[in-house]
Amino acid sequence: MDRPINRRITLAARPQGMVAESCFARDEVPAPSPGEGEALVRTLYLSIDPTIRGWMERDTYLPAIAIGDPVRSGAVAEVVESRNPAYAVGDRVFGMVGWQDYALVDSGAAAMQVLPPGIEPTDALGIYGITGLTAWFGLLDLGQPKQGETVLVSGAAGATGSVVGQLAKIHGCRAVGIAGGPEKCRFVTEDCGFDACIDYKAGDVGRGIAEHCPHGVDVFFDNVGGDILDAALLRINQRARVVLCGAIASYNDAEPPPGPRNLMQLVIQRARMEGFIVLDYLPRFPEAMADLAKHVAEGRIHHRVDVVEGLERAPEALLRLFSGANLGKQLVKVAD
């Protein structure tokens, strides 16, 4: 039987330093045929996230991607053949498929979830996807913002950071962002309604924090790490919560850079720094999605996607995250 062609972008070499085109290989193979209990899905959109860089390099909270395997990635796909009653042809599903046109899914380890009615594929990967959920659990579960507190967010124009600040506003906090460049800062304040945004490319971040967080920082939601984390630590209040979401500033360093000099601030301010992995919250995803959907419906959360067209451009889309070129959730559109 003639099988459709499955274009794949696989891991050719582990990155050393910045991700480069040489990390990837491209091939075309026949799409696999679903066995009993399996279905074949066709990728519509890929979710491009900084954590992919980590999966390419080494075991972290998930095993490293094996050399020769398609690059692991969240995605929305459409069921095109099915030998599993859980999947009907035409269903839209989301989960992990990797950088390829076709993948097999089942009801076990390779299961995908059917998209609830009314949810757009791009929203399933953005505001209701890992990035939106990361904002929700990181801020509310670890950050525990209280009315009147100040929430500082780095990477504030990003898919996670922008939602963190808007949730902070909804919870009665002052929301201050840190982002790079006037366009991103405008997005953060004007579109997302943060109280202020500090342009880290335009001046001293520490001074910006002092100016825009006159009562100090109660929650620092950090997507960036490095010098920005250090500057924020100098301004934390007593009992502050530092939510370590990521450290995109250093994901492409060949070895981890030195950490923050001002760690003793955690002692002096009796403060807490905590990391998390959103996948741990899987059983609570419906609760978070329902809350996010309510805020979106009420027009209280603004979100946007940044779509690159074409599977072949997935590596380029990943690099956009590290150069800061993207504005909004980075997606790759693979098929209609």
Add this chain to the structure above:
Amino acid sequence: MDRPINRRITLAARPQGMVAESCFARDEVPAPSPGEGEALVRTLYLSIDPTIRGWMERDTYLPAIAIGDPVRSGAVAEVVESRNPAYAVGDRVFGMVGWQDYALVDSGAAAMQVLPPGIEPTDALGIYGITGLTAWFGLLDLGQPKQGETVLVSGAAGATGSVVGQLAKIHGCRAVGIAGGPEKCRFVTEDCGFDACIDYKAGDVGRGIAEHCPHGVDVFFDNVGGDILDAALLRINQRARVVLCGAIASYNDAEPPPGPRNLMQLVIQRARMEGFIVLDYLPRFPEAMADLAKHVAEGRIHHRVDVVEGLERAPEALLRLFSGANLGKQLVKVAD
């Protein structure tokens, strides 16, 4: 009226880098006379703690010591004159007096607590003092050790670290220490009953942790910071708790050194790093002291003091902490 002579060691200059004799001035003044509601106390023992270095330099969780003031210090003293019914001549009291022979106390900001009967002055500053209480609250409140977990302690031969490991054993954990030199390591394992002690002067700490914490580290109680914190972060388990008690490795650096490179371990392992100041737990001190006293009475907590004789040697005693010369709680005996 002839007043006794009050020898004082005052702050002459803020330390830059290592504490030096030039930071201190010495004078002799007449002891003050208590006004209505005050009492005069005579210092018996001074508690010498690493945190004094911080108070000398800058505002932290307490205001910096003012230039010209006696160096701030915990102490046990004896009431020698009283115009306050809360203090009877002959009472032994503990609290903050500073590096001097005599001080005024009152029932307000300068109050001291009367020593409970049966408590030796040295124990009031050691196992029942700030160092013992720091071990108790830091381990139990922040570290939350569970039976069968591994608790790693840096500065394990110190007045706080040695108690942390013994409390960990009492709570059913594996206790592993890190200390400098064979004498201290022997004290940690043989006298304090830790399961193992890593001599950081004798080899690679990371390898030692891997060897002696074969199931990883669930609680890391850190008194040291620097490279030791970095090495420990590489071995933490999921949901680990890193209790930041201090960072004696860097207290004398002119500026804070770079922090741990392996901070992203907090994300990958969903772990928490938290600082605390034991003075915040003041209302719960009696609970902790009662628990410690029970363990001491049952012979389950071994503790020792390291006494330097003479007020004039207080600066030298402080320096002993940073060179690691002390073994046990560092005290200065000022009077019988």
